[in-house]
Amino acid sequence: MVRFLSLSSGSNANCYYIGNRKSGLLIDLGVGVRTLKKRLAEHDISFDNIDMVLVTHDHIDHIRSLGSFTERHQKPVFATKTLHSALSTHFCTRGSLSGCVHILEEDVCYKSGRIGITAFAVPHDATQTLGYHIDFEGVRFTFLTDIGYPTEAAVKYASMANHLIVEANYDIDMLLRGPYPQSLKMRILEDTGHMSNDQTASLVRRAFHPELKSIHLAHLSRNNNTPKLAFQTVSDALLEIGVRVGEDVILNCLPRTDSSEIMDCS
Ligand SMILES: [Zn+2]
Ligand SMILES: [Zn+2]
Structure with a gap:
């Protein structure tokens, strides 16, 4: 059984888990190690699985x-x-990763047992930002967070997924009318910023295929979005192509500060 858990998804902390009874992996580690251990244990996942x-x-x-x-x-x-080169000088990771560095080539699938991992570049204002396509014992996941706009590569990898974790950061009206200073609004809106609900909806509509079982909206802004708006925008876009949420595909918003429910993805 392959399971997916979001441990936190938002601009405070991001961390996601995929695994089975014997092994697992994390995507990002923005939550504290104590919180990670606690939340994994709450979902009956052994920390040693990672x-x-x-x-x-x-x-x-x-x-x-x-x-x-x-x-x-x-x-x-x-x-x-x-990215490893940037991590080697970042204050969170400097001097801490020696012996742990494993280099991935972009767009090349790395195989570890029955797990395949493909990293691909996405536009965002970090040193480099990667999306991931992960084949975990035949169950295919695509991760797209953080990402400025839906690139062709992002749509391609999303259209290969059984389970898609994709950023829906802001509602455009809430952002424009909201309290953020103009410079920060521009940063978010740029092609190297974050995706709006409309951009996410457009990506999902282009990438949808019958083997896509679930879509998880990630990295929702606390100030510029609501789960209801994000859900509705993506749900409406799917309905336009005849896809009914709840019947043809599962759609949900990942909690910003708490863990999600654990999902059986097999
Ligand atoms: Zn982020
Ligand atoms: Zn970021």
């Missing part, structure tokens, strides 16, 4: 605890050479 950590990019909400984790637990950390 065999590796994949890193999307060098923003603090994704790597806050990566250094302290590897110092204590010495698990391989997967990223491209460019």
Whole structure:
């Protein structure tokens, strides 16, 4: 049985788990190690199950605890050479990853037993940002967070997924009318910022295929979005192509600060 759990998804902390009874992996490590242990235990997942950590990019909400984790637990950390180079000087990870560095080539599938991992570049304002396509014992996941706009590569990898975890960061009206300073609004809106609900809806509509079983909306902004708006925008876009949420595909919003329900993805 392959299971998926979001341990936290938002601009404070990001961390996601995929695994079975024997092994598992994390995507990003933005929550504290104590919180990670507690939340895994709450979902009956052994901490010893974690065999590796994949890193999307060098923003603090994704790597806050990566250094302290590897110092204590010495698990391989997967990223491209460019991203590892940035991690080697970042204050969260500097001097902590030696012995744990594992380099991935972009768009090349790395195989570890029955797990296949493919990293691909996405536009975002970090040193480098990666999306991931993960084949975990035949169950295919695509991760797209953080990402400025839906690129062709993002649509391609999303259209290969059985389970899609994709950012829906902001509602455009809430962002424009909201309290953020103009410079921050521009940063979010840029092609190297985050995706709006409309952009996520467009990506999902282009990538949908009958083998896509679930869509999880990630990294929702506290100030510029609501789960209801994100859900409705994506749900409406799917309905336009005849896909009914709840019948043809599962759609949900991942909690910003808590863990999600654990999902059986087999
Ligand atoms: Zn982020
Ligand atoms: Zn980021």
